[in-house]
Amino acid sequence: xxxxxxxxxxxxxxxxxxxxxxxxxxxxxxxxxxxxxxxxxxxxxxxxxxxxxxxxxxxxxxxxxxxxxxxxxxxxxxxxxxxxxxxxxxxxxxxxxxxxxxxxxxxxxxxxxxxxxxxxxxxxxxxxxxxxxxxxxxxxxxxxxxxxxxxxxxxxxxxxxxxxxxxxxxxxxxxxxxxxxxxxxxxxxxxxxxxxxxxxxxxxxxxxxxxxxxxxxxxxxxxxxxxxxxxxxxxxxxxxxxxxxxxxxxxxxxxxxxxxxxxxxxxxxxxxxxxxxxxxxxxxxxxxxxxxxxxxxxxxxxxxxxxxxxxxxxxxxxxxxxxxxxxxxxxxxxxxxxxxxxxxxxxxxxxxxx
Amino acid sequence: xxxxxxxxxxxxxxxxxxxxxxxxxxxxxxxxxxxxxxxxxxxxxxxxxxxxxxxxxxxxxxxxxxxxxxxxxxxxxxxxxxxxxxxxxxxxxxxxxxxxxxxxxxxxxxxxxxxxxxxxxxxxxxxxxxxxxxxxxxxxxxxxxxxxxxxxxxxxxxxxxxxxxxxxxxxxxxxxxxxxxxxxxxxxxxxxxxxxxxxxxxxxxxxxxxxxxxxxxxxxxxxxxxxxxxxxxxxxxxxxxxxxxxx
Numbered sequence: 001x002x003x004x005x006x007x008x009x010x011x012x013x014x015x016x017x018x019x020x021x022x023x024x025x026x027x028x029x030x031x032x033x034x035x036x037x038x039x040x041x042x043x044x045x046x047x048x049x050x051x052x053x054x055x056x057x058x059x060x061x062x063x064x065x066x067x068x069x070x071x072x073x074x075x076x077x078x079x080x081x082x083x084x085x086x087x088x089x090x091x092x093x094x095x096x097x098x099x100x101x102x103x104x105x106x107x108x109x110x111x112x113x114x115x116x117x118x119x120x121x122x123x124x125x126x127x128x129x130x131x132x133x134x135x136x137x138x139x140x141x142x143x144x145x146x147x148x149x150x151x152x153x154x155x156x157x158x159x160x161x162x163x164x165x166x167x168x169x170x171x172x173x174x175x176x177x178x179x180x181x182x183x184x185x186x187x188x189x190x191x192x193x194x195x196x197x198x199x200x201x202x203x204x205x206x207x208x209x210x211x212x213x214x215x216x217x218x219x220x221x222x223x224x225x226x227x228x229x230x231x232x233x234x235x236x237x238x239x240x241x242x243x244x245x246x247x248x249x250x251x252x253x254x255x256x257x258x259x260x261x262x263x264x265x266x267x268x269x270x271x272x273x274x275x276x277x278x279x280x281x282x283x284x285x286x287x288x289x290x291x292x293x294x295x296x297x298x299x300x301x302x303x304x305x306x307x308x309x310x311x312x313x314x315x316x317x318x319x320x321x322x323x324x325x326x327x328x329x330x331x332x333x334x335x336x337x338x339x340x341x342x343x344x345x346x347x348x349x350x351x352x353x354x
Numbered sequence: 355x356x357x358x359x360x361x362x363x364x365x366x367x368x369x370x371x372x373x374x375x376x377x378x379x380x381x382x383x384x385x386x387x388x389x390x391x392x393x394x395x396x397x398x399x400x401x402x403x404x405x406x407x408x409x410x411x412x413x414x415x416x417x418x419x420x421x422x423x424x425x426x427x428x429x430x431x432x433x434x435x436x437x438x439x440x441x442x443x444x445x446x447x448x449x450x451x452x453x454x455x456x457x458x459x460x461x462x463x464x465x466x467x468x469x470x471x472x473x474x475x476x477x478x479x480x481x482x483x484x485x486x487x488x489x490x491x492x493x494x495x496x497x498x499x500x501x502x503x504x505x506x507x508x509x510x511x512x513x514x515x516x517x518x519x520x521x522x523x524x525x526x527x528x529x530x531x532x533x534x535x536x537x538x539x540x541x542x543x544x545x546x547x548x549x550x551x552x553x554x555x556x557x558x559x560x561x562x563x564x565x566x567x568x569x570x571x572x573x574x575x576x577x578x579x580x581x582x583x584x585x586x587x588x589x590x591x592x593x594x595x596x597x598x599x600x601x
Contacts, residue, residue, distance in 0.1 A: 104428045229448040236439050238429055246402055246420040247495065248443030292475070293429035296450070 023291055027304040034308045035086070038315045039078050043322075046070050081208035084216055085314040085327075086307040088205075088273050089283075091220035091265040093306025096280025097287070097298050098227045098258050101238040106288065107342060108166055109281025110266045114173035116277060118147025119263075119270040121177045124184040124197045133215055137271040141219075144270070145263035147173050152259070203274030203328035205314050216272035223265035224303060230258060231295040238295075276310070276328045278335020283309055285342060355380045356401060356499060356533060360410030363396050369555045370396050373410065376550055376560035378533055380498075383525055385542040385563075386535040388552030389576055394535040395423070397552075398503050401533070414499060416531075417443070419492030421502040425484065430477035433487055437463055440494030462494045466520055482513030486520060493524060500525075502534035506541075514538070518545055539580075540591040543567055551575050567592075 039051045050066045054074045057064070096109045103113075110116055122143030126136040155169035181201070188194040227234070233254045236244050244251050269276065287302040310327070313334075317327045356378040363370040370393035378384040386394050399405035401412055402420040419440070427436070434456070441455040451459075463472055466486055471479065479487065485505055492500055505521070506514040522545050525532050536542060542549055542563060549567050551559045553575060559566060572580040572592055579595040 101429075106428070232439075232445060232450040233442075233447070235431065235435065236442050239427060239439070242404055242422070243425065244442075246404060246422075247439060247491075250447070254447070288429070293431055294435050 020291065020297060023301065024304075027301065027308070031086075031304055031308050031311075034311045035082055038082050038085075038311050039074050041315050041319050042073070042078065043319070044069075044073055046074065080210050080213050081205050081314070082311055083213045084208040084272055085205050085310045087213070087217050087220050088269045088276065089279060089306040089308070089310025090303040091216070091224065091269050091306075092276065092279040092310070093283035093287070093302040094224045094227055094299055095262045095265040097284035097295070097302040098234060098262050099280065100284055101234045101295060102255055102258055102262075103166060104238045104240050105166065106285055107281070107339070108170075109278065109284075110262065111174075111275070111277035112167060112170045112281060114147040114151045114170045114177065115144045115263060115266045116270060116275045117174040117177035117181070119144035119267045120201060120275050121180045121184065122267070123271055124181050124201065127197050127200060128184050128188055128193055133211075133271075137215065137219065137268055140267035140271045141264055143177070144267040145260060147177060148259050148263055201274055202326040203276050204317075204324065204326050205273050206318075206324060208272075212272050216268045219264050219268035223261040223268070224299070226261040227258060227265075228299050230254060231299055234258065234295040238293075274326075274328065276331055278331045278339065279306055279310060282335050282338050355415050355531065356384075357413040358397075358401070358410070359412075361397070361400065361407050361412060362409035363393060363400060363405065364408040371552065371555050371558070373556075374552075374558055375410070376548075378531060378548055380531050381525075381529045382547040383522075383532040383545060384534075384548040384550065385546040386533070386550045386552065387537075387539060387542065387572075387575060388535075388558075392552045393555070394552060395503055398501055398533070398535060402501055416498035417495060418499045418501055419495050419497030421485070421488045421492050421500070421505060423503040423505075424508055425488050427476050430475040432473050432475055433463070433468065433471045433479070434459060434473060436476060436487060437491045437494050440491040443495055458496070459490075459494045462490045465493075465524065466490050480513075482509050482516055485509065485513075485517055489517070489520065489524075497530075499531045499533070502532070504535050504537065507537060514541070521545075539567060539572055540593075543590060543592065 036048060036051055036055075039055075040046045040048055046066075050070055051074060054066060054071050057071075092110060099108055099110060099113060100106050119140040122139035122141070123136050125143075126132070126139040129135075151166070151169045151173050154172065155165040157165065185194060185197055188197055233249060236247055236249045237251065237254060237258075239247075241251055266280075283306040284298065284302045287298055287305050290305070291297045291301045310331075313330050314327055317325045317330055358377075359375045361374045362372045374397070376384075386397065388394050396405055398420075400407050401414065402418055404420075431439075438451050438456055438459040440462075441451050441458065444455065445451050460472070463469060466489065468483070468486055468490060471483060471487070476484065476487070485508075489500075489502070489505070500521075502521075506517050509517065518541055521532060521534075524530060546563050548560065549563050551566065551571055551574075553559070559571065569580045569582045569592060576594070580592050581595055582590055583593055584590050
């Protein structure tokens, strides 16, 4: 059967691939619009037209018709910040989607599972002992992975993890690492290291620069790449251990590769922007409503939606009041009620029994 | 071919079954009968490799497909996506199923007359359809041995027949070796070649259906009176003699 015949066959059965193509295009257009809107918003407003022209100048020759200060704000302040927010959103959402697949549970996210707390401790400790950004990312990664491994071991009984056990294990592991973070703060030098740790932990894109774009971009893109390459294996893994194993999948190996990728992505986001919760839980869930559960589609859609979401949340964070609100507060204010709603809804569908 | 020799499984110092042995020849259909909790599922899982033996060994020469008693899927994938997951053993790490893999999945669905379900989400399927899709997924792996755990126990009579007919058809057509557990001796006498009767942890009996499956053995197996009934000159069935007055 050729691709074309297959497509005709599909059409007869009422299934149109073009629907998905439309979804992709719609999301890409939404992302570009979001970036352009976000670039104009702020305490100093720049109109949409100027923003577009400033960006176009780098690619083609457009005569300068804007104030030099506009260009500096767009290119040196807002563009790196929006890039970091977009990359962080995509990373968190994809990490969440993969995590939900691995735990075959649509109600887990990087924060619930404790990876954020683990990474937060790793990062805080790194700030305490050195100034190196590389050490910050590395330690955030190591402790993020350690936290995931601990939750994984604690929550599983007889080869399966119930949502209750997962959430409880996440609370336990998060509490443990939070205590370690407090200990780090307690011993930190109050004039120098303590404020650095506190500001970093609050989670903000305010300190974004092109260096940070690289710092977060490289690990996140790599992690998302690994997860996307394993999209089929993730589908199989999300059936549960027993089915995956009887289907001949190398369950343990693939699970650890994906967990490492998730820890890498989460750690990079934590390192660059602090702890931003709930994105990895809510966005994949919402994306699944848009495009179905197949990871082939879910991974890119989650990434795009997460990107768009966090860019807008960040814009709100820096425009809603004269003093900037940490992004993590807004994502939690939106995410927690949605999680509560999903948790209640899920008990009707029997996810809690899994 | 499946060979089981001196196989034992132990939970908490109690034998589920002990020193069990049989050989199911290639291309034959075998059934395992036994009351609840006799270790039928443990035996199947041991054959598939999902359960470790405490003693003895199991030898299988070819790829095995496994269909569990009831398959819950958290994320409601479309039927085609589920069946193509049967191709997992043929898909390398970091790769996705090829066009050929999808063609095999489609062909398997066509063989089982499930074309109309190809893009349905799993959650929308009935119990019988789900069981057929699971069989399709196992067959898509190009297994030569099919192991099924009570494939019909959750189904109504009409759907039981659909499953048995589908199994019989694919077994005959492609020379599959089939082993399944069941609570339906009448079906075993109609479609199976061999039967294993698991009386208790220590005792079991393996043999050809014609010689092994009789009213006397079934009475011993279930502990209730059974009667053999002739349906025609070639077919016979078994019915339990359940009295409502003697309780």
